Amino acid sequence: MKKSIYLLLAGAMFFTACKETTMEEMPKSLYVRLGGNAAISAVIDQFIANVAADTRINAFFADAASDPARLTKLRNNLINQVGEATGGPEKYTGLSMKAAHKGMNVQEADFNALVEDLSKALDKFNVPMTEKNELLGALATMKADIVEPNASLYAQLGGNAAITAVIDQFITNVAGDARINAFFAAAAADPARLNKLKMNLINQVGQATGGPEKYTGLDMKTAHKGMKITDAHFNALVEDLDKALMKFNVISKPRRDLLGALGTMRADIVGQ
Missing domain, CATH: 1.10.490.10 (Globins)
Structure with a gap:
């Protein structure tokens, strides 16, 4: 009987240890590590402000910036896009990147300026380097659908x-x-x-x-x-x-x- 109790205790300890190990090893999504919707929204607001002040690329966004409804839609699309891409519950319902940027003649220098503006927004909110690099890496995967061959x-x-x-x-x-x-x-x-x-x-x-x-x-x-x-x-x-x-x-x-x-x-x- 005593031996059976020891076996039960040992089994319980084993499963508890397994559970703790599993919980410790379960990685948190980038969405959670970034701080969720509120934190992403704050970063996007700063990103939009950075772009608006960036004479290298703000002309691409001038029409949206002059129309409050369009600007709000752009903001919400960016929040939802980042949220969905990082594992959050948000759903992006806008155009594909290729369709959204078709005919805009976005060049590599323009794209790099955009990345810089997002990087500055992340730095303002002290986003750790690991999470920052993961998010910028996700943006980099979209480069081929955003940058177009130079057109006159x-x-x-x-x-x-x-x-x-x-x-x-x-x-x-x-x-x-x-x-x-x-x-x-x-x-x-x-x-x-x-x-x-x-x-x-x-x-x-x-x-x-x-x-x-x-x-x-x-x-x-x-x-x-x-x-x-x-x-x-x-x-x-x-x-x-x-x-x-x-x-x-x-x-x-x-x-x-x-x-x-x-x-x-x-x-x-x-x-x-």
Whole structure:
């Protein structure tokens, strides 16, 4: 009887030891080690703030940043994506990475900047190196679906057909803009002149963005000599072009690049 009690005690101790060993060896998910939803949400909020201040890549997010509803959706998608990827209960329901970044012309340098901004957010909340590296490693697996072969601004805009549609809308916008339409009144009244202006604009944008078009019109200083265009007039012109680009859903990065190219002409247009 005494021997049986010893065997029972020994068996109980054995199973208890096995249970403790199993519990000790059961690894915690990255989600738990990061701190769960609350901690991930705080990191994502800081990550978004970092990206917004990062001039290397914030143009990619400008449209979302200007729309509270879109920004909230982006934030929630990122939280859910990180939560699901790290073993949490969240479910990511957004687009695949390839679909979400198609046509954005994200380059390796852009991706690296994004990783840096996330790394800084993790550092702010003192995320340990092991967990930090695991999360950044998970992001690295998405690189092939995010980074695209470099495309010219012309290709990003959609080529001649897309540029033509934008220019048609731009001309319509200018015609309805009382701030500057007087400068174009003579051309608007003459179909031949208006068509020439349209073709010059298409060719100018095409050539400036890397397309095969060739601009053969006057240089900007000569074309605007004596017109007394002010900064306010130029800004109105930029607004009208931006509205045309937005109508055709040109994403923020190529839109900014094109408007930036127009900005380089300011000195040759204003004050002539």
